[in-house]
Amino acid sequence: MPGLLRGVARTAVIAGTATSVSNRVSRRQANRWAQQEAPQESYAQEPPPPPAEEAPDPLEQLKQLGELKESGVLTQEEFAIQKARILA
Numbered sequence: 674m675p676g677l678l679r680g681v682a683r684t685a686v687i688a689g690t691a692t693s694v695s696n697r698v699s700r701r702q703a704n705r706w707a708q709q710e711a712p713q714e715s716y717a718q719e720p721p722p723p724p725a726e727e728a729p730d731p732l733e734q735l736k737q738l739g740e741l742k743e744s745g746v747l748t749q750e751e752f753a754i755q756k757a758r759i760l761a
Contacts, residue, residue, distance in 0.1 A: 734759045738752060739752075
């Protein structure tokens, strides 16, 4: 009978140790995963950058410039200066 108790006690110690080690490893892995996920969450919370302004269409600008010249708002010299600026 003492041999049987010794075998049972040894099995209990080994099983308890294995359980303890397994739990410790699981906690460490969970902590590492939580640390890895934390920076990703902070990036998700930042607002996206504002959209870049689109460059105006040169053809549309030239049409508007021509309309201003025809209506008398711009002189021929002003029209030439603005046209050169748009085409540059």
